[in-house]
Amino acid sequence: MRLVGTLILVFNIFLRPAAQEIAVQQLTCAYAETPLGIDVPHPVLGWELWSAAKNKMQSAYELIVSNEPAAIEKGIGNVWKTGKIKSGNSIGVPYNGASLQSFTRYYWKVRVYDEKGRPSPWSVASWFETALLTPADWKAEWITDGKSLPVKDADFYQQDPMPVFRKNISVTRDIKSARLYIAGAGYFEAYLNGEKISSDLLSPAWTRFDKRILYRTYDITQQLKKGNNVAGILLGNGWYNPLPLRLWGKLNLRDYLPVGRPVVKAQYRIVYTDGTVDEISTDSNWRWKEGPVMTNSVYLGESFDARRDLTAWLKTPADSTGYPAVPVAGPEGKLEADQQPPIRIGRIIKPVAIYNTGHGKWVADMGENFAGVARIKVNASGGTKISLRYGEAVYKDGSVNGMTAVAGQIKQGNGGPGAPEVAYQEDHFIASGNGIETWNPRFTFHVFRYVEITGWPGTPTADDIEGLQMNAAIADAGAFECSNPLLNKIQENTLRTFKSNLFSVQSDCAGREKFGYGGDLFCTLESFSYNFNMHNFYQKSLKDFEDSQRPLGGITETAPFVGLDDKGPGDRSGPLGWQIGFPYLIKKLYDFYGDRHILETYYPALTRQIRFLRSRAKENLYYQDISDHESLDEKPEALTASLFYFHHVQLMATFAQLLEKKEEAEQYGTLAAQIKEAILRKFYKGNGVFDNNTPAAALFPLWYGIVEGKEKQLAEKQLDLALAKRDNHITTGIFATKMLFDVLRRADKNGQAYTIASRKDFPGWGYMIANGATTLWETWKYSDNVYSQNHPMFGSITEWFYRSLLGINSTAPGFSAFIIKPQPVHDLEAAKGFYNTLYGKIVSNWQWKDSRFTLKVTVPVNTVAAIWIPSDGEPVFIDGVKIKESSLKKEQGYRVYTTGSGTYTFRSTLKK
Incomplete structure (x- = not known):
């Protein structure tokens, strides 16, 4: 028998390669x-x-x-x-x-x-x-503390201790599994026996609470014990109960968001080993007390009084004190499971320096700009108040400059009744006096590098304060590195900026506004997607825009809608360059992840949007838009507005075709052609010149492909002249900057792109870094008073790192087919990186030494790739073997080899 078993084992070993390839x-x-x-x-x-x-x-x-x-x-x-x-x-x-x-x-x-x-x-x-597949599965009620909202705006700024709820849970049998399903309007933190049940922060995600409310599911099997337990829930205001701050002196979020007293709905489901089930739900049998969070705002920060700590109350099953919870109708939104990655602590950052600025104030320098909060550890007598003020910069005397992150530019008492003179980011902690206490805010987040500390007993050290960098817990999708340290630093700063602006929306900045702008999304979503797995994050963004869609069909400037409609076409809809973020995001989710369901889901909303835009166009043109935001040149406003309209219609023609709506595809295609013709009649001046002949005026038509043949060549020449006039410096705004690197990549002018990207003087990314930036600025010029120093919209450059320097570009949905076409430049000796598709990892690593170019690639299983090997025409080798000329397609400066999955090393001759 032993011999037979050995023979079978040997037989299986020999079979394995064929059977398990x-x-x-x-x-x-x-x-x-x-x-x-x-x-x-x-x-x-x-x-x-x-x-x-x-x-x-x-x-x-x-x-x-x-x-x-x-x-x-x-x-x-x-x-x-x-x-x-x-x-x-x-x-x-x-x-x-x-x-x-x-x-x-x-x-x-x-x-x-x-x-x-x-x-x-x-x-x-x-x-x-x-989780809960039908509304009938929900047994829980919305509960709150029963307090009324203030009548006067000024009263919102008074202390308002947040409620802490509790309920006894008795477990008498052995547990097989236990879950908590919890939703809130405002923020919540859930506890069991005095311990927080998860590392999630700032839950639930911000939505239009009158349209949609997200709930989370937690596995509490290990935390729930046999015997007596105490379930606890702490509430915060979040985006459901914002302060009536007049952002920019006029915009009150309470006029545009669904608002109310924070509420929670929670359902605990315990399945026992004997098959029986217990459900404990929020209702009037829960008790509540005023907790230690005295004030909390997503903008102004949090105040916490540790003398009011309720940890013991949340641990003691026999304690039935407190007030009965008040069941309420709650918001009207549909409850949906939250699939967006939760917000968590990404890194803990220790200060690189702490120094005294006099007058009892200390400054902790974290060494980098990021979004999150500070955590302190202090031993102070009861009643001691420690204040933290956050800023992105410091003044010449070393004191913290918080002006670039002031909420809504409220700096001169223009924030409305009760608002502070200046809307700084601040947190306050009042010590209990019970020994060493560790604290960080729960219901707010800030953007900062520096923390000004007031009221500290003695001298703070690096062990007493640290930064908690927070962001949505997205997975990395890609990596890029090259032989140019400046480009590596730009990539590092871009990623830090991106993470600083990923909470429940992709924000413009994590301090002043915190809004999800469609234009900013348009400019950076490919850069975000090459670096991170953004599918489920962006899926939520699409729902936000759909939930905020205006009655006549227009898409709002931000989602959720906060009342902004700068230069929009009416009905409080956003400008076209910000509306385009909605359909463009749909297209890119299809391109990056092959998600056809997205097209089907949002086609009705897109149809309403296009109907609205058609009704507002004037002879197929538009004349107003925010246009190329933060450009140093005069903006070609009407040209860009009209091309954004063209793009909307062009995308609709594509969507209709993909969904096999032939008649609608033809109609949209005809309309797009008519808009293109109108644009050329109105804005093309001949000889390649469009509108005001700035780089943006050339880039928009080239990027959208409305000129072809000789006229395209003339437009490219005008772009070259415009760039040369500016000594190949970047002067474009957020849209044309993205388009610039795309246009140069398509034209195989990567040397020019590299020169622009590598500039160290003003204006450019190198200039930011030379001036101490650790994140991207909102503007090319340095600002210490108005503009954010942590703003993602110029991060579109990282897309160029992947698409040009690494050369990774999709040619079929989800990267099922793609090309690797690195565009080397003379000053760059090497670049390496990867992008993780849903099929697997694409790798592109190359070195260029003397006249030898070596390219190592990985093609995932179930995909096909066209590998463009830079070559002067000499023989090309794959894994050391010369490739037959018949297997190579000749392109200018390249030899193209098409292959399936595997890891390959190509070698060619390429003169420097």
């Missing part, structure tokens, strides 16, 4: 691994493939889904069994099995068949878990 890994549901708490009936599934062999493709797949872990391990799909499906699709596969049930964990496996029809092994089982 391809493996399934990285299973996802709803674009996340093992999501806890989804509430859609047909979530999309996906997987990644791996193989050591080259040129591997998927020809079919097979899925099984079960609600029992034992069944799935036996290969039994008692909920869904697809059988063999002939398809190369490994992303965005919709679940179409039996109807999903609430509160259920589903286990699933997949196997695929390769290009020769050979099956892979079954994957390791993964799972997803449903």
Whole structure:
């Protein structure tokens, strides 16, 4: 028997390479691994493939889904069994099995068949878990403390201790699983037995609470104990109860956002090993007390009185003191599971210096600009008040300059009744006197490098204060590095800026406004997407814009809508350059992630938007827009507005075609052609000159492709002349800056792009760095009083790092087909990086030494790539073997080799 067993083992070893050439890994549901708490009936599934062999493709797949872990391990799909499906699709596969049930964990496996029809092994089982799939599943009530909102605006600024709620939970049997489903309007923090149940911050995400409210699901199985437990919930104002600050002296968010007293709805579901279930929900049986958070604002900060600490109350089951919770109707929005990555602490940053500025004030320099809060550790007598004021800069005397992050430019008493003279970012802590206390604000966030400390007992040290850098917990998707230290520093500063502006919206700045602007989104979303996995974050952004869509169909300048409509076409809709963020985001989610469902979901909203824009156009043109924001040149406003309109219609023609709406695609295509003709008649002056002949005036038409052939060449020449006139310095605003690097990349003028990007004098990214910037500024000029020093909109340059220097560009949805076309420049010796697609990691690493160019690439399984190898025409080698000329396509300055999956090293001759 032993001999037979040995023979079988040897036989299996020899069979393994053929049978297991391809493996399934990285299973996802709803674009996340093992999501806890989804509430859609047909979530999309996906997987990644791996193989050591080259040129591997998927020809079919097979899925099984079960609600029992034992069944799935036996290969039994008692909920869904697809059988063999002939398809190369490994992303965005919709679940179409039996109807999903609430509160259920589903286990699933997949196997695929390769290009020769050979099956892979079954994957390791993964799972997803449903939350509340129907409104009837909710048993909880909205509760609050019953306090009324102030009648007078000035009274909003008075102390208003936030409520802390509690409820006893008795567990008498062995627990199989326990979940908390919790929603709020305003912020919440949930506790069990005095301990916070998760590391999530600033939950729930900001939405239009009258349209949609997001809830989260938490696994509390390990935290809930047999016997007596205490559930606790602390509330904060968040975006549901903002202060009536008059931003810019006029804009009161309470006039535009759904507002009210913070409320919470929570449902605890305990499943016991005997199969029975207990549900404990928020209702009038909960008790509440005023807590230690005395004031809290997303702009002005938080005040905390540790003498009012309620930790003991949240730990003691026998304590039934407090007031009965007050059930209320709550906001009108639909409850939906939150799939956006939660906000968490990304890094802990220690100060690089702490110094005394006199008059009892200390300044902690964190060494870098970021978004978050400070955490302090102090031993002070009871009643001692410690104040923290945040700023991005310091004055010449070393004191903190908070003016670039002042809320809504409120600096001269123009914030309305009760508002501070200057709307600084500040936090305040009152010590309890009970020894060493560690504290950080819960319900606010700031942008800062420097913290001014007032009231500290003694001398603070680096052990007493630290920065908590906060952001949505997005996964990295890419990386870039090259032999030019300046470009590496630009990449570093850009990523720090991006993370500083990822909370529940992609914001313009994390201090002054904190809003989700559509124009800023348009300019940077590809840069964000190359660096981070943005699908679920941006999916929420799309819903925000749809929820804020105006009655006549226009898209708002920001989402959620806060009342801004600068140079919009009416009905409080945004300017066209900010409205374009909505359809452009849809297109890019399709391009980056192959998400066709996005097109289907938002097509009705897009149709309403285009109908509105058509009704407001004047002979197919528009004449007003914010245009190329923060340009140093005069802005070609009407030209850009009209081209934004053209882009809207062009995208609609594309969407209609993709959705096989042939008649509508033809109609939109005809309209786009008419708009193009009107633009050329109005703004083209001949000889390649558009409008005011600035770089932006050339870039917009070139980027949108409305000139071709000779006229395109003339326009490119005018762009060259305009740039030369400015000594190849960047003077464009946020849109034309993005377009500049795209236009130069398409024209294979990467040397010019590199020169512009590498400038160290004014204006440019190098100038920011030379002046101490650790993040991107809002403007090319340095500002110490008005403009933000942590602003993502000029971060579009990082897209160029990936698309030009690394050369990674998609040619099919989701990067199922792509090109790697590095565009080397003489001063650059090497560049390396990767981008993680849903199919796997694309790698592009190259070195250029003397006249030898070496390019190492990785092509994921189930994809095809065209590799553009820079070459002077001499022989090209792959993995040391000369490639036959018949296998190479000749392009100017390149040899193109098309291949399937694998890792390859190419070598060519390229003279410096």
